[in-house]
Amino acid sequence: MKLIMRADDLGFSEAVNYGILKSIVDGVITSTGMMPNMESAKHGYELVKNLDIALGQHTNICVGKPLSDPALIPSLVQKNGEFCSSKEIRARKEDSIVVEEAEIEIEAQLQRFIEITGRKPDYFEGHAVFSENFFKALKNVADKHGLFFCNPSIDKEWEKENHLYGLPFFKLDSDGLYDPKEYMQDNFQLIKENECSVAIFHPGYLDQYILTHSSFTKIRAMECDFLCSEWLKQWICDHQIELVNFKNYQK
Structure with missing residues (x-):
């Protein structure tokens, strides 16, 4: 049984960066995705750059400002030039994200990722926006640059092709929380059955x-x-789960 423990949102803020760092150094995170357009992206990279993890691009088109010219990507931005929120995008009756416009911003974020890190990302995916057009744009840019496009839990065909299977999304309670122990225990059978989760x-x-x-x-x-937590580390050990990262699955 193999398991990738992925932490999203590196670069969202300095506080998030420090929490991700702790989850790698003192915890079980094996892969983390950086949001290249955020002001704290470089800060996050400096914290994790020497750690044995896979570092991906967590492409963001719904928080903060774009790296490309807002005039070139009208389907992604508000009148003030900042991104439309994920809530606003989800409320749309149709997927109004224009693939070509999304590709412009994705390319800009890839170039910023390379500027910050000096290399290409180990994997390539998107933040918070569940849009087929966004996914298509991500895959197009990934294919163009030979990057490992990553889409578990969403694209079942991708999962079969790459032998990586995302665990179901957790359900939050009225306080915006869930029971993580219960979540891992409930999904153990999937982890056991899948080649890698x-x-x-x-x-x-x-x-x-x-x-x-x-x-x-x-x-x-x-x-x-x-x-x-010691509980999680012991649970992983007791079930003989091997922790891996996305670099183990690059083509």
């Missing part, structure tokens, strides 16, 4: 930027604590 988390600490700009707040600190 992918579990996605959002560990982090909280600062004012996250409190203002993210719907994930208390869940980040809770997951950070869980990912570093």
Whole structure:
């Protein structure tokens, strides 16, 4: 049994960066995705650059400002030039993201990733926006640059082709939390049956930027604590689960 423990949102804020760092050093995270357009992206990279993990591009088109000219990507931005929120995008009756416009911003974020890190990402995926046009644009850019496009839990054909299977998304309670022990136990049979499973988390600490700009707040600190817990480490050991990362599955 193999399992990738993925932490999203590196670069969202400095507090999130420190939580992800702890979840790697003191916890079981094996892969993390960086949001290249965010002001704290370089700060996050500097924290994790020497750690034995897979570092991906967590492409972001719904928080903050784009790296490309807003005039070139009208389907992605508000009148003030900042990205439309994920909530606003989900409320649309149709997928109005224009593939070609999304590709412009994705390319810009890839170039920023390379500027920050000096290399291409180990895997390539998107943040918070469940849009077929966004996924298509991500795959187009990934294919163009020979990158490992990653889409578990969403694209069943991708899962079969890459032998990587995402665990189901957790369901949050009225406080925006869930029971992570129960989540892992409930999904153990899937982990056992799959060649390799992918579990996605959002560990982090909280600062004012996250409190203002993210719907994930208390869940980040809770997951950070869980990912570093002795219970989880012992559970992984007891079930003889091998922790791997996305570099093990690059083509």
